[in-house]
Amino acid sequence: MDYFIELFFSGLTRGSIYALIALGYTMVYGIIGLINFAHGEIYMIGAFTAFIVATVLSIYGFPLFSIVIIAGLAAVVWSSSYGYTIEKIAYKPLRHAPRLSPLISAIGMSIFLQNYVLLAQTSDFLPFPTLIPDWEFMEPIAHIVGTTDLAILVTTVMVMVLLTVVIKFTKIGKAMRATAQDRMMATLVGINVNNVISATFIVGSALAAIGGLLIASHIGQINFYIGFIAGIKAFTAAVLGGIGSIPGAVLGSFVLGLTESFATGYVSSDYEDVFAFSLLVLILIFKPSGLLGKATNQKV
């Protein structure tokens, strides 16, 4: 039973990270109908920023807690500015182009960012400092749930609650929902759609950066390529849940995380991806719009 619970929590942890990234995919898709393939790289850049800031701060002997906060903030700000800039450079000029053009631009952006970090930093795996120490009160259950697992879960839940509040109740959140549902009409009620799109990229990137910081301190190492794999997985999760749907992305991420975790634990870690993508194929066969996705139909 302990083993089952352990796998369950490790699945939730994976799912949390996927969710933080998948939200960026699904929100951007909801607003402009684009799969932002460079989103995984935003997450990777977040992890690198956190790495650099944390390393520097620990040299100066800052207390651990303040390192986590400052590194997290730096990652969020830096990643968000990347997300914002990518949209302005690579997607905005192509807004009225055929759908394939911005998609290819996104893939190009992804390759560019990977190689840029490869050149500017290193191709080696970098050891990520331990930002979250093992808490003592976790000792009795440490063999089932690690401290970082718990930290990731709690952080993710807090971020999700915050995001829900922003989207439901704030002006920019309402503007986002309206723009996602009918962009032309959003323009006609006086919403500046360009600002909404920028805000969406900023929010999505901030979430990915938080994910980057959390997973890097969990796994303990990073390199320039981590964004690709995490990006593909999170994208899978977003499609699984129904791309464009925010609750769908979260649900899809947890389903995917748990599936992988149990597949690894009970079958073999070699089959982790096989199960993940088989699940995707199955769901797309029986419910093409994803778990919570809505079949698109237009009322005229």
Place this chain on the structure above:
Amino acid sequence: MLKLENVQSGYGNKLAIKEVSLEINEGEIITLIGANGAGKSTTLMTICGVVACRAGSVKFQEREIHKMAPDEIVKLGICQVPEGRHIFPQLTVKENLDMGAFLRNDTEEIKKDRDYVYSLFPILAERRHQDGGNLSGGEQQMLAMSRALMARPKLLLLDEPSMGLAPLVIKQIFEIIKQINKESNTTIFLVEQNANQALHIADRGYVMETGRITLSGPAQELLANTDIQKAYLGI
């Protein structure tokens, strides 16, 4: 109040409006009639800044607006109810109305205006917590007009409000248009294919054919014009 001079606009390399000049005075109901594809909707979209004006000028209260962004134009007090209504399908009726007041911050006054549109269309008050996408066509049209009113427009642009509605509902919608014009002194620019109804409530009318204004005058004169009777009124 609104003045278009030799306006040209279109999509891609096609010109949908070749040359349109028209003028709307404060407090009037003006109608623009014409066949499918004449460029009526494009004219409205050009006024709102959604479709770029390629030549000529659009002036609103003596101010050039044809280079302004759509949200700035809404701020000046021009609101459009587009063809096909464009209700936000997954927002409730109340949320849809609040989106209409997006640029306003006076919570108390917004509430008053909401009560006012509920009094115009009591059915909307009944359905205030339903998703906009679940309303019938007529209810959606009422909601679309109410949403535009929530912005307290000085000039209300209505694109085919009668499209796809039952005759009784059409009659009701046109009654309300007259009422809005009188009660809140809102100037109305009404684009319609239903020329008969539109000319009956309008002060003046313009007739549009393939991107140009071909005829204009007081609504009563247009109703009596034999060419118009043949082409648009089916008499």
